Amino acid sequence: MAAAKLTTLGIAVLELLHERPMHPYEMAQLMRERHVDNRVKVKAGSLYHTVERLLGNGFIEVVDTQRDGRRPERTVYGMTGAGRDAFVERSTHLLGDVAEEYPEFLSGLAVIHELGRERSLRELERRITQLRARVAADRTVTQRLHDDSTPEIYWLDWRFTAARRAFELEWAERLLDELKTEKLPFVCEHEPKLVTEKENDERKTS
Incomplete structure (x- = not known):
């Protein structure tokens, strides 16, 4: 190697x-x-x-x-x-070195318009709920590291991850607000009709 x-x-x-x-x-x-x-x-x-x-x-x-x-x-x-x-x-x-990284969230953001307003808002809210729980857990771990007097130089990687997750939560919450208030409007007037086969079957049987 x-x-x-x-x-x-x-x-x-x-x-x-x-x-x-x-x-x-x-x-x-x-x-x-x-x-x-x-x-x-x-x-x-x-x-x-x-x-x-x-x-x-x-x-x-x-x-x-x-x-x-x-x-x-x-x-x-x-x-x-x-x-x-x-x-x-x-x-x-x-x-x-600055390496090229490709977070999956970027691909999700790129297709928001195709998913449509209703589904996008629902999934963003779901993501924000998960992020809030993780940010709270990050704070608990960070507090324990401080309480244990672990030198911060040993957990810079954790500090970076916690800060990045907190930033993502703040950014996602702001995006959700912009979409809900239509400060950031969808271009099409009509909701894109993207449904999965499972959803289509459920509609037929309901």
Whole structure:
């Protein structure tokens, strides 16, 4: 795995190994505690696969094996010099380069007119309800981080996500208001007649 192709999950693993050698189960636990799934899709299978890839490419190495009672033996991994170099190079690009990203919400916004006023307002309200719940949860997590005196430098990724979600909520609420008050009117006078097959069948049977 070339440094330029080091995945974000690979970065997360090497990030933990900067602290100390550890086995994948411990990595998974720490990732849950630190909300790494906020920025990386973490599944047990993908984590173990990533560890194997890092090992195969010489970015990590086996430094110990541990056995706790009757539990299966656990392999402890440490980061190599090559891994540290790859980590620094890839992380530098992740921080400094502006990458093209394609949030699905943008595609939803692009088809609002085709969906029509009634459906669009309903779905925007549904999205706003979900966002409000998530923003409230974000505040709870942020408060806990402050209460635990966790240095903020360690959770800048979380701070960014919470701020972005709060911004999206504010923006969506403003859009909903503009659509409801017709400050932002639909161009066509008539409601677009986009219905799914399921909706069409329900209309026929009602």
